[in-house]
Amino acid sequence: xxxxxxxxxxxxxxxxxxxxxxxxxxxxxxxxxxxxxxxxxxxxxxxxxxxxxxxxxxxxxxxxxxxxxxxxxxxxxxxxxxxxxxxxxxxxxxxxxxxxxxxxxxxxxxxxxxxxxxxxxxxxxxxxxxxxxxxxxxxxxxxxxxxxxxxxxxxxxxxxxxxxxxxxxxxxxxxxxxxxxxxxxxxxxxxxxxxxxxxxxxxxxxxxxxxxxxxxxxxxxxxxxxxxxxxxxxxxxxxxxxxxxxxxxxxxxxxxxxxxxxxxxxxxxxxxxxxxxxxxxxxxxxxxxxxxxxxxxxxxxxxxxxxxxxxxxxxxxxxxxxxxxxxxxxxxxxxxxxxxxxxxxxxxxxxxxxxxxxxxxxxxxxxxxxxxxxxxxxxxxxxxxxxxxxxxxxxxxxxxxxxxxxxxxxxxxxxxxxxxxxxxxxxxx
Numbered sequence: 327x328x329x330x331x332x333x334x335x336x337x338x339x340x341x342x343x344x345x346x347x348x349x350x351x352x353x354x355x356x357x358x359x360x361x362x363x364x365x366x367x368x369x370x371x372x373x374x375x376x377x378x379x380x381x382x383x384x385x386x387x388x389x390x391x392x393x394x395x396x397x398x399x400x401x402x403x404x405x406x407x408x409x410x411x412x413x414x415x416x417x418x419x420x421x422x423x424x425x426x427x428x429x430x431x432x433x434x435x436x437x438x439x440x441x442x443x444x445x446x447x448x449x450x451x452x453x454x455x456x457x458x459x460x461x462x463x464x465x466x467x468x469x470x471x472x473x474x475x476x477x478x479x480x481x482x483x484x485x486x487x488x489x490x491x492x493x494x495x496x497x498x499x500x501x502x503x504x505x506x507x508x509x510x511x512x513x514x515x516x517x518x519x520x521x522x523x524x525x526x527x528x529x530x531x532x533x534x535x536x537x538x539x540x541x542x543x544x545x546x547x548x549x550x551x552x553x554x555x556x557x558x559x560x561x562x563x564x565x566x567x568x569x570x571x572x573x574x575x576x577x578x579x580x581x582x583x584x585x586x587x588x589x590x591x592x593x594x595x596x597x598x599x600x601x602x603x604x605x606x607x608x609x610x611x612x613x614x615x616x617x618x619x620x621x622x623x624x625x626x627x628x629x630x631x632x633x634x635x636x637x638x639x640x641x642x643x644x645x646x647x648x649x650x651x652x653x654x655x656x657x658x659x660x661x662x663x664x665x666x667x668x669x670x671x672x673x674x675x676x677x678x679x680x681x682x683x684x685x686x687x688x689x690x691x692x693x694x695x696x697x698x699x700x701x702x703x704x705x706x707x708x709x710x711x712x713x714x715x716x717x718x719x720x721x722x723x724x725x726x727x728x729x730x731x732x733x734x735x736x737x738x739x740x741x742x743x744x745x746x747x748x749x750x751x752x753x754x755x
Contacts, residue, residue, distance in 0.1 A: 361411060361412050362409045362410070362411055362412075363410060363411065363412040363446070363447060363543060363544065363576050364409065364410040364433070364444070364445070364446055364447075364544055364576070364578070365408075365409045365410075365443070365444075365445040366406055366407055366408045366409070366433070366442070366443070366444055366445075367407050367442055367443040367444075367445065368405050368406075368407055368441065368442040368443070369403060369405070369406045369407070369429070369432055369439055369441070369442030369443065369444065370384075370401070370403055370404055370405055370406070370439065370440045370441045370442050371401075371402045371403040371425075371428055371432055371437060371438075371439055371440050371600075372399050372400065372401050372402065372440045373399060373400045373402055374397065374398050374399030374400055375397075375398060375399070376397045376398070376399055377399055377440050379397050379399070380393050380397045380399035380401060381440065381441070383396065383397065384401060384404060384405070389599070390404070390599050390600060401599075401600050402425050402428040402600055403425045403428050403429050403432060403439075403600050404425070404599070404600035404601045405442070405601070406425075406429060406442070406597075406600075406601070406602045407602070408595055408602060408605060410544070410576060410578060411576070412574075412576050413574040413575070413576055414576065414577075414592040414593065415566075415570060415575075415577045415579055415590050415591055415592050416577070416578050416579070416591065416592065416593050416594075416595065417579045417580075417581055417586075417587040417590065417591030417593070417594045417595070418430065418578065418579070418580050418581075418594075418595045418597060419580070419581045419582060419583070419584065419587045419594060419595070419596055419597070419623075420582065420596060420597035420598055421582065421598070422582065423599075424597040424598050424599065424600070425597050425599070425600040425601075426580050426582075426597050427548055427549070427580055428600075429580075429597070430469075430546050430548050430578060430580050431548075432444065433467065433544075433546060433578065434451070434459075434462065434463055434467045434469060434546065435451055435452075435454075435459055436469075439452065446462065446466055446467070446543065446544065447466070447543060464489065464492070464493055464540065465493075465540065465541075465542070465543075466542055466543045466544065467542055467543065467544050467545075467546055468489075468536075468537035468538075468540050468542035468544075468545050468546070469537070469545075469546040469547075469548065470530075470533050470534055470537050470545070470546070470547045470548070470550045471533075471548050471549075471550070472548060472549040472550060472552055472553050473553070475533070476521040476529055476532055476533065477521070478520065478521055478522060479520075480520075480521075481517060481518050481519065481520060482508065482513065482516050482517050482518070482519050482520075482521070482524070482532050483501060483504050483505065483508065483517035483518065485521065485532055485536055486504040486507055486508055486532060486535045486536045486539050487500040487501055487503070487504035487539070488536065489536060489539065489540045490503055490504065490539060490540065493540075503539050504517075504535075504539055505517065506539075507535040507536070507538045507539040508532075508535050510535065510538060510569060510572075510573075511531040511532075511534055511535045511538070511565065511569070512531065512565065513528060513531055513532065513535070516528065525558070526553070526554050526555070526558060527554055527555075527558035527561060527562060530550065530551065530554060530558075530562060531562070531565070533550070534550070534565075534566075538569075538575075543576065544576045544577070544578060545575055545576065545577045545578070546577075546578050546580075547577060547578070547579045547580065548580045549580050549581060549582065550562075550579070551563065551586070552581070552582065552583065559586075563586060563589055563590055566590060567589075567590055570590075579591065584623045584624065584627055585627060587608075588608040588612075588627070588629070588632050591608060592607065593605060593606060593607055594606065594607070594608060594611060596611070596619075596620055596623065598619055603616060603617065603619060603620060604616040604617075604620050607637075608629075608632045609632060609633055609634060609637040610637075611623075611624070612624055612629045612632060612633060613633070613637070613748075628752075629752065630712060630713040630714050630748075630749075630752055631712045631713070631714065632712070633712060633713040633748055634709065634710055634711065634712055635707050635708065635709055635710070635711040635712075635716060635727070635729045635740050636709040636710070636729070636737075638713075638716070638740045638744055638745070638748065639729045639737065639738035639739055639740045640738055640739060640740075640741065640744075641738050642736060642737075642738055649672050649673065649674065649680075649696055650674065650675065650696070651672065651674060651680050651681075651695060651696040651697040651700070652695045652696070652697065653695060653696055654692075654693050654694070654695065654696075655683075655687075655688045655689075655691035655692060655693070655694055655695065655696050655698065655699040656688065656689075656691075656692055656693055658670070658683070658688055658696065659685060659688040659689055662683070662684075662685050662688060663685050668684065668685075668725070669682050669683065669684045669701075669704075669725045669726075670682070670683050670684075671728050671736060671739065672696060672700065673735070673736050677733075677735040677736065678733075678734050678735060679706055679728060679730045679734060679735065679736040680697070680700065681697075681700030681701065681704065682700065682701045682704035682725055682728065683696065683699045683700060683701065684701065684725075687699040687700070687701055701725070703722070703723050704723050704725050704728070705719050705722075705723065705727070706727070706728040706729065706730045707719060707727055707728075707729055707730075707740075708729070708730065708731075708732075709729060709730075709731055709732075709737060711729070713745070713748055713749065713752075716740055716745050717745055717749055720742045720745045720746070724742075725742075726739045726740060726741045726742055727739060727740045727742070727745070
């Protein structure tokens with residue numbers, strides 16, 4: 327297919343204290359969104375009597391089963407390094423036994439690491455004293471486990487306020503904060519009920535509210551929704567995304583469900599045998615899996631809806647031309663022919679996408695304005711258009727698909743060849 331010319335202008339929770347004088351502080355960003363808030367550096371955990379011997383065998387390249395046979399030690403997490411950015415949901419996923427749940431417990435030292443660093447907001451938690459670590463768990467890293475772990479003899483409100491009580495906040499203050507957290511998860515009218523009077527989904531919401539109440543820098547969620555029925559799990563995923571949209575929390579979410587991971591994860595880290603195999607956005611993992619193990623995760627998933635125009639498009643060519651659509655069409659005819667392209671995408675001086683032209687349409691318009699040469703059957707899509715939408719449009723037009731941003735400016739084009747290739751790959755899978 328010929329090149330196209332672009333015309334454009336150049337739940338157990340480790341609770342803790344928050345600012346009692348500002349109950350709304352839970353909704354405020356703790357770190358600048360997009361900056362690294364949590365860094366894991368060469369983190370390893372080896373269970374058993376001879377971790378040093380096992381570590382040497384790891385360096386020699388032996389696999390975890392071989393090491394276990396030789397030493398009786400299990401390499402649960404093997405030299406993992408990653409960063410989590412403020413305001414993102416980072417999903418760690420893998421099969422049972424991959425090390426994902428051990429990894430999340432290493433982040434707040436519920437499990438002591440064999441080696442490596444966990445740096446939270448610039449501080450390594452490994453050398454911290456017991457009291458310092460307790461403060462980190464209370465104020466910096468709240469955790470929600472798969473089990474709800476609510477106190478059965480306490481009301482919903484008292485369960486949410488428990489961490490604030492431990493932190494020493496006065497009753498009126500902690501209840502005010504707890505009520506605000508309860509409202510955020512949609513259970514504002516249930517504060518006087520006991521956990522036994524709630525459904526599983528409601529109990530998990532209470533666990534989430536209890537974690538949110540302490541306003542943590544990082545929220546750790548270990549398979550928090552996996553014990554729920556499918557419909558309730560779907561609702562909780564949507565609830566988490568709603569809260570994330572409103573508050574931009576930093577969340578490390580552990581999951582074994584690829585559908586869940588690609589739905590909620592900004593980035594996903596895939597683990598196997600204690601090792602972090604690949605980290606990327608859902609689109610990056612789908613389009614460029616590092617090996618068959620990663621590729622197999624997506625084998626039975628319709629990933630078309632996760633392949634967006636934003637990731638499939640090519641950039642705007644450097645040979646850009648600002649085009650006043652009131653200018654004579656013939657002015658651009660020779661330029662388009664000399665460029666050897668089959669069509670051009672027209673933008674005005676403000677960068678707004680105006681339409682597509684071909685040498686034939688420019689020739690036909692002649693001395694009339696460029697607007698008369700614009701093709702009526704070339705549709706633009708948004709950056710969020712998925713492969714289904716792109717394929718439908720590509721079938722109805724012969725030229726590549728232009729992509730516009732929210733302001734209506736041309737962001738790039740998705741070639742019909744790319745769309746066809748992605749569709750064929752999905753079918754082959």
